[in-house]
Amino acid sequence: MAQVKQYPFDEIEPKWQKHWQDIKLFSCDVSKTKDKYYCLVMFPYPSGALHVGHGRNYILGDCVTRYKIMQGANVLSPIGWDAFGLPAENTAIKGKLHPKKSTEDNIKIMKKQLHRWGIGYDWDREITSCYPDYYKWTQWIFLKLYEKRLAYKKKAAVNWCPSCQTVLANEQVVGVRCERCDTKVGEKDLEQWFFKITDYAQRLLDDISKLEHWPERVKIMQTNWIGKSTGVQIDFPVVDSDIVLTCYTTRVDTIFGATYMVLAPSHPRIRDLIKDSPDKEKIYSFIKKVKAQNKQERASVEIEKEGIFTQRYVINPANKRKIPLWLANYVLVEYGTGAVIAVPAHDQRDFEFAKKYNLPIEIVIQPPASSRQPPEELEEAYEGDGIQVNSVQFDGLDNRTAMEKIADWMEDIKIGRRTVHFKLRDWLISRQRYWGAPIPVIYCEKCGTVPVPEKDLPVLLPENIKFKPYGKSPLADCKEFINTKCPKCKGKAKREIDTMDTFVDSSWYYLRYLSAHDDTKAFDSKLVNKWLPVDQYIGGVEHAILHLLYSRFIAKVLFDLGYTSFGEPFSRLFTQGMIIKNGAKMSKSKGNVVSPDELIKKYGVDTVRLYTLFIGPPERDAEWNDRAVEGSYRFLGRVWRLAEQVKNQSSVVSRQSPETSHLTRKIHQTIKKVTDDIEGGFKFNTAISAIMELVNDSYIALDENQDPSTIKEAAKMVILLLSPFTPHICEQLWQNLGNTESIFKQRWPKFDKDLIQEEQLTIPVQINGKLRSKVIVPADIDEEALKEKVFQDKIVKKWIGDKKYKKVIVVPKHLVNIVV
């Protein structure tokens, strides 16, 4: 336990935090765009007190901000609150505290914490998404999408969370459970508002390649989420009927091997197809059985494939063959057309199904000769490439070529057409909830759906409301809200009672910061075009898909509407890892939350910041270790004492050392290392270890009574280099060294190229690849001189003896290897 204070952190921290406020260190004049730098952290949801895991995000952002300020950039570092959302409403239902109140309380707590952490923001630009001056413009965004026909309403089977009493987007269901409250999700049919993000699927996919400075893993996740596939839609006429069933396949080369067709049990045409079937009852009970298994359950377990014959046949238009029509549980109605053409020889699922129900298997792609088998001996489907067989005019082609030729042929004779398919689905934005931005739409008996005119925004959320544990949205009972006049005919009309998904709020907030209090428009196009895209966006990897994809989508819509001149909102993205405690993500429910407040009280905030940064590479998850915090605390004590010592020595007249000392070189090497580590991508952990080395070397120099002015210079550099990480102690020490201006008005130090190399090098000498000796040589030695030196070495002579060497490999400045 640290019972003796290393340095008076409790005095200096509040002092400097106040000072930064007084000199308005972080307020940004956005009219000046020279050297602009927009550093953005994902705005937090006000959930209550922050833990050290949250802290990582803000500390990283703060380090970048302070570093860039010292680089001379005009830095915009804003903050706000993603303040709408379910938890506040759930609290209201349980605790009778109004969401507005609880949200404001939480914001107060978190704001205090951010200040206490010493995180620098331009607080004049603070935004809160649940206030009318913000959500007015969220509603405006909705109207713009509506005008562009990118917002539409449709009835859809949606995920229904019985606990939250709200609809969840497919994307928000985790396993079979609600992302937020972990309740098992059911299904319900409702009229819902959607944003047509699928219209942008291709562009969202294409532009991923423009995101040079995004983590590879995030780009891959988004690519997979959009899930593009190209294939062919083929029409299959049903025998003795005028129904035509359309199938989608990505393997049109296997079409001649189709031996049956399968429909999803909820395919819309089933009723028509089986209305005269003798097995009608059996089929209906099968459908009922499959529908009882919800989608997630069907997917999560490797359940047995089951199916039933419909007693109907379809014609394969490629070869006019009559094939049976089945229903099966492994086909999903949500994907493709809900109808699958089954090729058991070349699709494993079809293969298993065919084996079970004794359906024929026919090979149409011949694998390499070695692995050929007759169909009845196959143990699994062959899904690889090969040569076409049994495919009439396409026999002998390789299947990749055949795929194109067959598609051409089908388009020619009009039995099929090429199509592109995306997994991405439209963004469901309706929430049957109170605590969100009301959807600005009015329903009139005469005029139908009428958008609220822009001049009537915002549609205010009524504050006097009753909260009910279940049932309809609280807005449904609020007559003053619902009853209104039609903007068109002035007749009686009702308001939409759904509110918007909070991802809508967060899909455009980064534009609002530039003109946070402008009540005439959502954002200032001129400013936004100068300041965007965001130079550095920092947030948790959990937002890798939803938030980041929606923001990209909205940015593109606003670009298309001519409001902005950029198609991508964030040019550089950093996703930090989670802080783990006892092997799990910190959460209140798991009871493993580490509160920063106590640690800050005990060690000071700089220690907590330093440890958070030193714990490991920021993009990786890291296990929090309370005891290890003390190491960071001790280090800051060492820095403090070093600065105190050089301060006292400052009066000593420095004697010029004839040669550049080791410490001088170390200073410049450290400046280079720290600068490179920050620029090269958030490698704060190694930057800090380099500073630690410089401190250690300074103490050694002190012990050896080396030139005090050099040691003082080293201490000065330690303070400067450390200042983005531990700003409070650095400010104080900077002042102690006799400076009157804030350290953040200082320029980031530059290193001297000539001094970053050692004057002497220790070159390892290998013989046949094994380390045998080391020679010390001048740093600027040339290859020949180095060789000579090596062969004079006693140990080398001993190893080689009289033997002739075959060759000598010299890696300049690195090593010499002699092959004997």
Place this chain on the structure above:
RNA sequence: GCCGGGAUGCUGAAAUUGGUAUACAGUAUGGAUUUAAAAUCCAUUGGAGCUUAGCUCCGUGUGGGUUCGAGUCCCACUCCCGGCACCA
């Protein structure tokens, strides 16, 4: 199953991207200082062996390969963590 990421001391982790593996910390042990403790400072802290001022081998999940030289590159595999999942 597929797609990502990873595996290095007792622990968190470094390694100039193919060039002295384990930097910087943490932990532990011993010592100095102290009436005592805390704090501070010093030493040791991958393994084995030896003829122990030191030296020699082995050692980066496993097995192979390329190379003068591999934690790093190639092939095959095992395990762990994320994401997706009967996607036609």
